[in-house]
Amino acid sequence: QVQLVQSGAEVKKPGASVRVSCKTSGYTGTTYGITWVRQAPGQGLEWMGWVSGNNGKTRYADNLKGRVTMTMDPSTSTAYMELRSLTSDDAAVYFCARGQGIPSAFWGQGTLVTVSS
C-alpha cells in the first residue's frame, strides 16, 4: 500500500536550517511528485511547493523563495525539504503529500519543527 513516512521532530535555533525527509513506498517513486504543506500551531494549511518525481523540477510559494529547497532522490524514493534561516514563524508541523497539482489522498504523518533559542 502507498505510504509516506516522514523523519522525526526537530528543534532548531533561530537562523538555523532544517531538513525534513519523506520516504515513499507502495508505488514507483518517479511517477508522482511530492508536495509540501505546513501548519503552524492552531492555524490552517499552507502550501509550500512541490518537487517533480521524474525530473526534479520544483515550484515554491512566493513567500518561501530563496529559503526553501525541495529535492527528490529516486534511488531511495525519498523526498527532502530544506528550509533555511528559520524564525519563530517557521515553527509548524510539516507534511509531505503525494502528487503535484492534484489533490492528494496520501500524506505523511507530519514532522513537528520547533524553533527556539
Add this chain to the structure above:
Amino acid sequence: DIQMTQSPATLSGSVGDRVTITCRASQSISRGLAWYQQKPGRAPKLLIFEASNLESGVPSRFSGSGSGTEFTLTISSLQPDDFATYYCQHYDSFSWTFGQGTKVEIK
C-alpha cells in the same frame, strides 16, 4: 493569486444534523476544488475532488457541489466521527491554495 474564503469559521451541530460549508474563490476556478477533513494531530484526509467526486472509501453522507467561484460541502447526517476541521483547496498545475478552515463542533 487566487484566494479561497470559507464560511462559517465554526459550525455547531448535533448528531443527525445536515450541515453545509461554503467555499468561495476570488476568481473562477472551474471545478478545481477539493475538500479535506482534518482531526487534531493528523494529516488531512481527502474527501472530495473535482468539486463533487467522492474519494474512494469516503461515506456517501459527504457530498460536494459547485463550479466557478462558489462551492459547498454538505454532510447529510452528522456522525460522531465527523467532528473535525474541514478545508477547501483549489488546485491547478502550479499550486494549491487552501481556505481558512471550518471547525465542526458538537452543539
